[in-house]
Amino acid sequence: MDDNGDDEDYGFDYSDEEDADEENDVSLENEYYNAKGLLEDGARVDAAAGFLRVLQLERDLTGAGKGEWGFKALKQLIYLHVQERQLERALEYYQQLLTYVRSAVTRNYSERVIGELLDWLGASEHVPPGLLSQFYERTLATLVDEGTQRSERLWFKTEVRRGYLMLERGEYAGLSRLLKELHRFCRQAMRPTASKEAATAVPEETVVALDTDADVKIGSQLLELYALEMQLQMALTPGWTAATVSSQRARPGADSAGDAAVGGDYRGDVGAATAADPKLKSLYQRALRVRCAIPHPRIMGIIRECGGKVHMAEGRFRDACTDLFEAFKNYDEAGAPRRLHCLKYLVLANMLANSEINPFDSQEALPYRNEPEVVAIIQLVAAYQSQDLHAFEAVLKQDRHILADEFMRPYVRALLNQVREGYLLKLMRPYRRVRIAYLAQCMGAHGTAAEEEVEELLVSLILDGRIRGIIDQCAGVLELHRTGSSAASTPMRRNAAEENDALAQMAEMMATELRPARVASDSGVVHSMLQGRGGRAGNAGAAGVGATDPSHRLEHALVRWTHQLAGLRAACTAFYT
Template identity: 45%
Template sequence: MSDVEDDFMCEEEEDYGLEYSEDSNSEPDVDLENQYYNSKALKEDDPNAALASFQKVLDLEGGEKGEWGFKALKQMIKINFKLGNYKEMMVRYKQLLTYIKSAVTRNHSEKSINSILDYISTSKNMELLQDFYETTLDALKDAKNDRLWFKTNTKLGKLYFDRSDFNKLAKILKQLHQSCQTDDGEDDLKKGTQLLEIYALEIQMYTAQKNNKKLKTLYEQSLHIKSAIPHPLIMGVIRECGGKMHLREGEFEKAHTDFFEAFKNYDESGSPRRTTCLKYLVLANMLMKSGINPFDSQEAKPYKNDPEILAMTNLVSSYQNNDINEFETILKQNRKNIMDDPFIREHIE
């Protein structure tokens, strides 16, 4: 089970407080509660029966939206996603979004939608993701939930980046920037963490477009934000793009520093990009003609014998020894590991 799935499931067990006011003397509806837990017991062995059973929770509500209906819809979204019933999943998600205004607390709805967003974001179906994020944003227009709006928009922006749809990404970035500005139109440095997320997305776009002029300005701005506690993954993205920018400008030592910082951040966040950045570090090491072994560092040493890294270090070794035959042999044997990366290919060909 993935961490995201585990989080999604654990969240179901938490009591986000079936909140009943003292003066109303209301009690949890036992029939609804029993129906919900009976349905939940079915979902692993017979998901279709569970879906029908969760529908009964909604029927028992009789149009009065409440906590148990909200929880039932969350389960129905999850089951339909696992079964690949994406059309039905979207129907249920739109239904759930009608509950966020009055049926559950703001805190509960935010945590729930956050967990659903993270769960569905594991999909590789880009059309589904786009529909999902846009539906969420549409529902949030009236909800005035800035944090959820920001998170959903950054996910939609990342989707546009993955699809190389830079026009739509630019529009998202404009909206995100506006949400982090003061009344004077300047960056609100009190929102440093959000600003770094925006910069990371924008920096990736300019790196892909090879727009070094705009990239340099943004990169330097991002390093001057001191009010943030960024996720290491965000800093990994920023430093990786900085390394690429410096390498393209022939500033090999600066590139070397950035790739090493990117590697450490990716390593801390558990991102597979750490291996890619180590390859870039080896490349920068080769181009700066350094005699220092990048794997002498405590952080990089465990990856020294990784097959992908080994191919790259052997390539550099043959280059430094002026052994053209060995260089070409290694390239031929490890073409996928080395030359499939467009950035490495750009500097080796």
Template identity: 40%
Template structure:
């Protein structure tokens, strides 16, 4: 990835000012920022020195957008150069801007982009330090929404690393943030609760803990006031489909797999193909007149995904159903994993 391939680059239109700020950006800061930015590809070390000058100029006044943007660029360059200690210092400085120097929406987008960028690192210690620093700053800023999103991102990171002990710690923190004063799940936070349930479902699927999976699925049915991402509902409904299939409730299994497929399809998740095969099996087992291939979209999806051979093998499944049902509890294929 080149320095110009910037996942959190600053475009001309990305600057946000509050309605109370009618002043023009300081010309010296702006000129210095763009001069530094023009040099980051050919001479990143020199660019760092020039971005530092933005901060030096800003120091004579108040913290603002140009210093924030300069720090974002410095974080990226130092990450690319492997200067992780300096990068962490830059990031800690950037986090001091989120209370008053830039708008809440702008700071949230920027922090999310930075976290996504550094999460490509394979150094788990660095990532843990990065996330811990972020979470501490968000607690201090009382930004509960971004704190929840950031902790969820960290949970997904532990899931990918199969570090279930740390993941359980994250899940507990997330659950605690969604409790009422009486210690019950706050159903008013339905969207957040469903995100937590989906994260737990992926963990317990990998651990083959069917008892926990059943409890989570049933808990999710009680959440009414929520507008979750379709991928979240896909994960939950697939869990229900597998549970009902294991219990021989093929009608319910068919319904859940169909809903899971629709949600996966809407979110663009690759698991839609795997889920469609489960839907075919459930349809066969319930001996219904429903043709799971009545949609040309679903049929073309199977053929375009080179799944025809796997699909034909389903006709032999009835003779080895017990083995297949056990297979449903196995960890998901990493090549066809959830991504959101």
């Protein structure tokens, strides 16, 4: 009897403890939802007081214990104080929240809440970079204190977030060191039985080659690192996207258009590019070799956008279209605003590739066809295809965001130069002698800078062999050389004598342009490049279009001369052999 009575007493006592815990949870839950209701009604001050009562009630009911409702109350207090610009208080509550991670809530729940909270803080305009860095550092410090029990996933994600913050703040050296550390972590995770020294001794390229056999988590982490490293590399080399764009070279047998002095107004080849940044290209290729991964769409958007830019820099516009469309779809799936940028690049690459495929035939791109930024690019492409100079410049003047894009700027400027050259060819066709000031006026520009700009275009046309003539800089006149009316139906270079004369004329013109004395001359084209006097920003007809950096203009001239020397060498070889 006594034993049975003891058993009954034991069961009764246990039930009392369980009921007490349930009552405590109910009290905390009611207090929490009362405070949350006040917050939803806009009573922020009363809501904050309610969440603080949850914390006080938790201490009163459980002693020093911590639980789920206290964790949730602290999370709400952080959101509330950030929105109220009370950032130091928010940081204090966040530090208190981190003490709940070890035992008060499950690891998966704490990882999810802290990750969402850090993402929200990173996207908030109220949190300055310096304070955001403190949130990251305190999170990492807490995870390090946990030792072997730390959440590797939360640690890695927080380090990557810190890396993006360093990228935003321009701390490139620190970010480079962080990336090396995270790559070592991934290599160590891929070889859990190897020592740290052995794992770090393996070349990174070798590890990448084995990524196809890595697990999904490591593969996804590697793609995150590659995406971040690509953005770092693009920030370190902002000029890598600039392609050298050359006009179509004069070639034997090219038909003249109405006069031997003025060649056909054919379009040039855009994107005879310099090689893309080798490290960026290597990162892109290594990212494509990662097979076993389930990355976030935003990460794949970054990687594919980088690939599209690499292809465009190398002049492979069809490949660029493929990658840029994939980037657009990934950004669209992630809801990232970068999708419109990729769609603009896609329209441009599609035109440069002479593709007959309309990007807006796809279901993904169709809803964005009428976006103002996209409409501007479509209008620009239409103006180029119709060779309408005034329409082209009007679009650039109205939509300045086009030239504000560092990646698009060199391509758009090259297209503008081609349209201008075609327009000049049409203007000069009826004339034997024409004033440069008149040509500038017809192009909608006035002043000395405009005339120097037109002179530069004329020099380019002469050196390319698209017109025959000389420039009298003292008189400001272009004199065209004519060979008779029958030249309209014959090649520009009909016999050996004319071929020899043409080669000599081209060589003399190039020698004149490169002569040091000419560089010192106030009227020289190269001098105007060096002094930056040919800036187009102040011209009414081409506002904001010209390069104002003297070094860029000089570099353009030197690249053009390099192409012309190569063409001259090839022509001489063909003629004399």
